[in-house]
Amino acid sequence: MSTVGMGPKLVIDFEMYKPGQDAVSKDKGELNVGKRLISSVVKSHMKLIDVVVYDALACNSVWINHCKNLGIATIVRAKNNNNKSLRSARKKTNKSKVVDTWEDEKGFEKVEVYESTFTMGQC
Structure with a gap:
């Protein structure tokens, strides 16, 4: 996870895929890792994050509701999906x-x- 916008990028945190814990399906596994990452960043940097931007994979109620419960606005960038x-x-x-x-x-x-x-x- 990093900052967006003009200027230098700052890496805030990262999360590794855990084969035994995350789903076998790439899509569901990536969302599980993303949910863990966003939860840990909000926990450790509560006032730092307002908005999360994700690709079309996050265009589902599970991801949006997870971010909403954490008090974060969600932007899903979808091209020709x-x-x-x-x-x-x-x-x-x-x-x-x-x-x-x-x-x-x-x-x-x-x-x-x-x-x-x-x-x-x-x-």
Whole structure:
């Protein structure tokens, strides 16, 4: 786990995968290690962490509820992942109007911004 943003990065803590304790499945094992890591960081550096950013693997109620119980806001960065939660959110959001469009100076990147509220099961 490290800091994000501009400037030098600071490694706060790390957690090793424990074969006997963590799930055999890579996805579930990685989430177990992540939950242990976030719990230990919050315990030792209580005021240091406000937000946790994770990849699309964390787009599930177990991870989000774990962070929520620790008092941490969760950001899940998902690109073209096609899991059930993202398909549901995309289906609802894409039916709404575009609120804003962001383009970089060269016009290579274009991001359409939508506003929508949806709930995720068991969160």
